[in-house]
Amino acid sequence: xxxxxxxxxxxxxxxxxxKYKDKWEPIGPEAGRHKLLWMIGEIGEVIDIVKxxxxxxxxxxVELRKDLVExxxxxxxxxxxxxxxxxITAEELKDAYxxxxxxxLQRW
Numbered sequence: 001x002x003x004x005x006x007x008x009x010x011x012x013x014x015x016x017x018x019k020y021k022d023k024w025e026p027i028g029p030e031a032g033r034h035k036l037l038w039m040i041g042e043i044g045e046v047i048d049i050v051k052x053x054x055x056x057x058x059x060x061x062v063e064l065r066k067d068l069v070e071x072x073x074x075x076x077x078x079x080x081x082x083x084x085x086x087x088i089t090a091e092e093l094k095d096a097y098x099x100x101x102x103x104x105l106q107r108w
Contacts, residue, residue, distance in 0.1 A: 006080070006090035013080040032085035039078030045071045 017027050025031045049068050050058050058064045083093065 006083075006093060009076065009080050010084060010090065013077065013084060016077075017081070017084070027081065027084045029085060032082055035078050035081040035085055039075055039082065042071060042074040042078055046075060 017024065025034060046068065049064060049071060053061070053064055058068050082088075
């Protein structure tokens with residue numbers, strides 16, 4: 001199994017944004033708000049799959065799992081767009097994530 005890095009996902013998002021630059025809103029801080037709203041919509045679709053079918057069925061049923069994973073990919077696409085809009089690098093995210101994990105490990 002191959003790891004899939006944030007840098008790779010961002011590179012693919014940049015390629016997609018470049019291809020549709022004449023049709024899509026340009027990446028930048030002002031577009032971040034819209035990308036966040038679209039991401040929330042995709043999160044809602046993930047929630048709907050689990051809510052309607054239950055977590056176990058969504059995880060184990062081949063077709064439902066395929067839909068679940070596809071919707072999660074949509075969430076990640078918008079997530080990466082948001083990072084690009086605000087100029088957040090994979091390194092910044094890794095640093096913040098690592099600090100959060102360390103903080104949470106000390107909580108209880």
